[in-house]
Amino acid sequence: MSDTPIGSEVLVVANARSGASLGRPDRVPDVQRRMPGATVHRLGEDETLDDVVTAAVADDSPPRVLAILGGDGSVSRAAHLARRHDLTLLVLPNGTFNHFARSAGIDDVDAGLDAYRAGHVRPVAVAEVSVDGGDPITVLNAVSLGAYPEFLAERERRTSLGKWWGGAVAAWREVHGAHPVDVVRGGKRARVWSVFAGVGRNDPDHIATMQRATLHDAVIDVRVHHARGSRLRAIASLAFGRNTVKVLRALRVMPPASDLERILDEDFELEVAAGSAPDIWVHDGELEEVGADGFRMRVRAVADGLRVYLPAADG
Template sequence: MTPGTELPDVGADGEGVTILVNPGSGTAVVRSDPLPTVRRRLPAARIVELDDGQRLDDAVADAFASSHPPRVLGILGGDGSVSRAAHLARAHEVPLLALAGGTFNHFARAAGIGAVDDALAAFAAGSLRSIAVAEVAVDGGDPVTVLNAVSLGAYPQFLAERTRRGSLGKWLGGVVATWQELRSARPIDIARDGRRARVWSVFVSVGRNDPDRHAMMQRAGLDDAVLDVRIHHARGSRLRAMASLAFGRRTLAVLRALRVLPPASEFERAVETRWEVRVGPDAAPDVFVHDGELEEVSRDGFTLAVRAVADGLRVYAP
């Protein structure tokens, strides 16, 4: 347990814990339903399965408005659901019990709770950690919690294209989206500190990340309260722009062998505690991404501000 992190008054059987379940997360990749295990290990927990179209925010608001509000907020879902639950747990000042149930589970893997059993074991042991997070805001609006990374440019464009082809499934939809982006991906314009640049993509990771990787989907550690910013300047082809989005080690090795990865001279890196950029108004995107979730923004341009927050979230993790 991190010094200064007080354990909540909850029972080992899950009394005082409310767990939200997103049944749509990772249905194509989760080989067995983890919910029976959760019910068996935490029989006294209140488990709420979201209905089709029900908002996580509304379910959490109902839970905290009840006569017995949760003392721990749990979530069974993918990166987007976990990220939103983390934001709500921070708002209500309760710890988060993150139960991996999505396609990639980037945050859960980084936290050492990539399997549901790992998170349940951390809860049983009272292993509660206070970790760094980030907050992202658009045009001075309300900040949103970020657990892994924020991205502008090619990756959001790819993700939006894959989402439009959701009926094909994530794998085939991803193949089609990649092909489409190889033909139509476009750079974006950004400005910061009096400098303007046309770039293929920007990634802002929570904490210092792998220096050899541009597409930082998953954070490298839990305690580093800084932002690792990577900018891919638009000096090369669309093929290089899409190749730079690879994040698997094997995929990177293959692309490096084929010599399609962009050279180091196309990239810029900075480590900051706060990073703010003006996007557009020329060549402005209509979406950005945080923790795999698409957010719509104005095509007329917008200001994106990200800041690191030390000890921003309490989470059960080894």
């Protein structure tokens, strides 16, 4: 047997700021117990994940695996850095929603550690999004513009309430203040409430495809909600839980099929017209400000773009 401690090739970055639960236990001791050879770094208040990973790969003994203990935003950024530095990603979900982890069958930290111990690495499809020709950003789940980024911006202004109550207040405000967005694609102009561009084909009944349904489908599944109905329907369309969607449909507040458009493409481009809405967008739950009046967005599917430790049942 090898004398090398388990996890000696792994850099674990723990983001204590992920999630909003005050009762969430500290999982770092569990990670250290099961991977005693790993380098574990707790992300400080003034540190970024980029800084920590860049310093680690420049070391004399760089890691070959990047493990991230955090939520959706942290996992998404870690995926971007893993691709940049040719590392394998290990997801240790510790956020509120954990969208990518759930899609990958990694329900909790222990499931992620089990996948590492089993050594089951597989490539998964990702997307790359760029704005106005800038550097591409890795996307694991979805990109969105319109009502959803505005909702997130409202929620973040109420972080003291937590994600759930803050979300409720944000939804109420957006029902009264959501703005339609003017977009142009292929010379055709449309006024929309929202656009979601998700990685891989997803449930056709959902508009807000914030959690991917497949790991290996290298296509962008776009949902366009045309602004023909009320603001209430615009906000109701952001529901992503299966049961929630059923309830909203029963209450007849979800938009009708005639207001929705689905586009499947490997390379999707869209222009947001100047002056039509706040210049913000979101990827994997992370808000981005463009800082310009109007912008052009490109979302491109990348087959086998990221190596990830997955449960053996993934196949």
